[in-house]
Amino acid sequence: xxxxxxxxxxxxxxxxxxxxxxxxxxxxxxxxxxxxxxxxxxxxxxxxxxxxxxxxxxxxxxxxxxxxxxxxxxxxxxxxxxxxxxxxxxxxxxxxxxxxxxxxxxxxxxxxxxxxxxxxxxxxxxxxxxxxxxxxxxxxxxxxxxxxxxxxxxxxxxxxxxxxxxxxxxxxxxxxxxxxxxxxxxxxxxxxxxxxxxxxxxxxxxxxxxxxxxxxxxxxxxxxxxxxxxxxxxxxxxxxxxxxxxxxxxxxxxxxxxxxxxxxxxxxxxxxxxxxxxxxxxxxxxxxxxxxxxxxxxxxxxxxxxxxxxxxxxxxxxxxxxxxxxxxxxxxxxxxxxxxxxxxxxxxxxxx
Amino acid sequence: xxxxxxxxxxxxxxxxxxxxxxxxxxxxxxxxxxxxxxxxxxxxxxxxxxxxxxxxxxxxxxxxxxxxxxxxxxxxxxxxxxxxxxxxxxxxxxxxxxxxxxxxxxxxxxxxxxxxxxxxxxxxxxxxxxxxxxxxxxxxxxxxxxxxxxxxxxxxxxxxxxxxxxxxxxxxxxxxxxxxxxxxxxxxxxxxxxxxxxxxxxxxxxxxxxxxxxxxxxxxxxxxxxxxxxxxxxxxxxxxxxxxxxxxxxxxxxxxxxxxxxxxxxxxxxxxxxxxxxxxxxxxxxxxxxxxxxxxxxxxxxxxxxxxxxxxxxxxxxxxxxxxxxxxxxxxxxxxxxxx
Numbered sequence: 153x154x155x156x157x158x159x160x161x162x163x164x165x166x167x168x169x170x171x172x173x174x175x176x177x178x179x180x181x182x183x184x185x186x187x188x189x190x191x192x193x194x195x196x197x198x199x200x201x202x203x204x205x206x207x208x209x210x211x212x213x214x215x216x217x218x219x220x221x222x223x224x225x226x227x228x229x230x231x232x233x234x235x236x237x238x239x240x241x242x243x244x245x246x247x248x249x250x251x252x253x254x255x256x257x258x259x260x261x262x263x264x265x266x267x268x269x270x271x272x273x274x275x276x277x278x279x280x281x282x283x284x285x286x287x288x289x290x291x292x293x294x295x296x297x298x299x300x301x302x303x304x305x306x307x308x309x310x311x312x313x314x315x316x317x318x319x320x321x322x323x324x325x326x327x328x329x330x331x332x333x334x335x336x337x338x339x340x341x342x343x344x345x346x347x348x349x350x351x352x353x354x355x356x357x358x359x360x361x362x363x364x365x366x367x368x369x370x371x372x373x374x375x376x377x378x379x380x381x382x383x384x385x386x387x388x389x390x391x392x393x394x395x396x397x398x399x400x401x402x403x404x405x406x407x408x409x410x411x412x413x414x415x416x417x418x419x420x421x422x423x424x425x426x427x428x429x430x431x432x433x434x435x436x437x438x439x440x441x442x443x444x445x446x447x448x449x450x451x452x453x454x455x456x457x458x459x460x461x462x463x464x465x466x467x468x469x470x471x472x473x474x475x476x477x478x479x480x481x482x483x484x485x486x487x488x489x490x491x492x493x494x495x496x497x498x499x500x501x502x503x504x
Numbered sequence: 505x506x507x508x509x510x511x512x513x514x515x516x517x518x519x520x521x522x523x524x525x526x527x528x529x530x531x532x533x534x535x536x537x538x539x540x541x542x543x544x545x546x547x548x549x550x551x552x553x554x555x556x557x558x559x560x561x562x563x564x565x566x567x568x569x570x571x572x573x574x575x576x577x578x579x580x581x582x583x584x585x586x587x588x589x590x591x592x593x594x595x596x597x598x599x600x601x602x603x604x605x606x607x608x609x610x611x612x613x614x615x616x617x618x619x620x621x622x623x624x625x626x627x628x629x630x631x632x633x634x635x636x637x638x639x640x641x642x643x644x645x646x647x648x649x650x651x652x653x654x655x656x657x658x659x660x661x662x663x664x665x666x667x668x669x670x671x672x673x674x675x676x677x678x679x680x681x682x683x684x685x686x687x688x689x690x691x692x693x694x695x696x697x698x699x700x701x702x703x704x705x706x707x708x709x710x711x712x713x714x715x716x717x718x719x720x721x722x723x724x725x726x727x728x729x730x731x732x733x734x735x736x737x738x739x740x741x742x743x744x745x746x747x748x749x750x751x752x753x754x755x756x757x758x759x760x761x762x763x764x765x766x767x768x769x770x771x772x773x774x775x776x777x778x779x780x781x782x783x784x785x786x787x788x789x790x791x792x793x794x795x796x797x798x799x800x801x802x803x804x805x806x807x808x809x810x811x812x813x814x815x816x817x818x819x820x821x822x823x824x825x826x827x828x829x830x831x832x833x834x835x836x837x838x839x840x841x842x843x844x
Contacts, residue, residue, distance in 0.1 A: 211648075215648055217647075217648060217651045217652065267828065267831070274579060274647060274791075275787055277579070277581075277651050278579075278783040278784075278786075278787055279783075279787065279827070281779075281780060281783060282780050282783055282784050282823070282824055282827070283824055285780045286780075286821050286823070286824050290817075290818075290821060293817050294817070415776070419655075419659060422652065422655070426652065470667050472667070474666070474671070475663055475666060475667055477659060477663050478659075478660060478663030478664060478666075478667065480659075481656050481657075481659035481660035481663060482656075482660055484652070484656040484659070485639065485653055485656035485657060485660065488643075488649055488652050488653050488656065489642060489643075489653070492649070
């Protein structure tokens with residue numbers, strides 16, 4: 153256990169229980185739930201745990217605000233998606249697309265990092281915002297390659313298709329088809345990546361990142377080249393986001409600007425990190441699961457509330473399901489003010 | 505650009521600070537370089553005027569943001585909210601004034617526009633005051649939280665616009681007398697662009713006058729360079745800052761109105777769209793520098809128009825390349841003001 157978690161325990165009974173429950177439910181999801189929506193939600197949680205954990209590496213551990221994380225996420229999705237689309241459904245295409253996307257993502261992160269972390273830390277947020285929006289426009293404009301706004305649907309390798317049967321007979325009442333195999337690939341990769349991230353933040357390298365977050369000047373005075381460390385953190389986070397994007401593309405069998413590049417996703421990531429707790433990877437897992445569950449069910453609740461307040465001025469518009477971003481925004485601002493340590497920080501403080 | 509005349513040195517005056525003229529050359533060089541690429545003179549003039557007009561609008565929006573950063577080290581990602589709210593307020597104001605807007609008289613048209621702009625400016629000024637109190641004030645000195653919280657504020661404002669005005673695209677009617685183009689020979693220049701250039705120059709001139717010829721301006725400039733010193737001399741920099749914040753918000757409202765009229769359509773996402781350009785501009789100009797912001801806005805807008813004509817697909821990427829090139833040349837932006 154010590155080596156698996158890299159010595160970084162949840163340090164709160166309730167938190168341990170929550171994480172254990174999350175892991176158990178995700179691990180058994182295809183057997184627990186029937187509906188497509190439930191299993192989609194579970195896969196989305198797996199992908200977002202990785203994505204949010206990689207973002208936490210930047211925001212929570214190194215103290216860098218980047219708005220380009222969806223760009224890397226999208227790069228992974230487009231890399232695998234376009235490779236499968238144009239080279240046909242083979243594992244070679246998956247590997248090739250992933251390798252290309254990973255190389256492109258890390259190089260881009262290196263470029264942005266060296267360029268903007270060199271000039272001024274505060275530029276970084278603005279420059280990443282500009283670069284990410286340019287990338288999103290580019291992806292929508294180059295419709296010959298990327299499929300434009302519509303994106304690309306593609307065929308996945310034989311093993312991952314719904315028609316495929318790994319075992320002829322159902323196991324525990326569930327048919328083991330290609331979707332279940334895909335789910336377990338996504339789940340296992342997500343778990344591995346999460347543990348790898350845990351390893352990184354608890355390594356000496358991770359400690360230097362935290363030192364930079366706390367006091368950059370002092371870290372530099374101690375002899376660490378902060379620019380190198382920040383750039384490395386940026387590349388690492390980018391690489392992880394690329395992998396998360398690739399997993400997502402494999403699961404959805406589709407890639408497009410709405411699902412990977414839109415600013416709404418960036419906002420979701422920010423919210424998940426802040427609500428879960430900045431600077432703890434467990435926070436990323438908790439925040440991602442909580443928010444995705446809320447997304448799936450809160451909107452229905454809002455629809456009910458909007459109907460209930462029909463006839464009152466303005467209130468139905470504010471409660472309309474399309475306006476849930478408004479409430480997420482309010483939640484975001486208030487949680488940055490009042491719960492900067494997030495759910496995990498609260499739980500840990502309570503158990504101390 | 506009128507603000508920097510060649511330095512005249514006389515023997516009995518104080519030794520003048522060396523003027524930094526190289527950044528002034530960027531925009532003219534860009535214009536001249538684009539002429540052979542574009543090929544035809546009338547097209548080039550149209551593009552240049554369009555670029556200047558766009559640059560002026562971006563400058564009007566960005567100037568407040570850069571001063572706010574320079575004064576209190578506050579990076580306000582929520583600035584885009586003022587752009588959008590300003591444009592929507594102006595649109596709302598123009599609806600009852602439709603008679604004046606449709607009228608065939610330049611003065612009635614301009615009066616309608618002036619009222620709309622006033623509504624936008626006052627509305628966003630008040631909003632800016634509230635925004636400063638509620639959103640920005642609790643997080644002074646914490647960049648990370650500032651970026652997060654102001655971004656959250658932008659989202660909330662954008663969604664609130666959706667709730668109040670509805671999410672569909674709105675039409676922003678251009679007044680009758682400002683439609684169409686003025687034709688000189690075979691060069692056609694849209695009238696509204698001329699108005700935008702005039703308004704931008706007016707704002708720039710007014711800002712330079714206030715900053716360089718009044719006591720408040722002196723305090724603002726001193727505050728940008730060294731805020732602690734100004735406080736030590738007994739001035740309340742907080743109040744100064746709130747004033748600049750409100751003025752900056754009002755200017756953003758004005759700029760947003762112009763921008764919406766320029767595009768003739770309006771959606772709640774307008775703030776986010778323009779903010780990307782605004783950020784590029786203030787990074788190029790050097791955070792805290794009004795002059796740099798002006799030059800940066802011109803360069804970015806001119807380049808966007810030339811590239812948009814020559815190779816439309818890479819128009820947005822061109823801005824990033826320009827930013828990269830300028831930061832390679834001057835890592836702190838064109839003019840370094842706030843030493844932080």
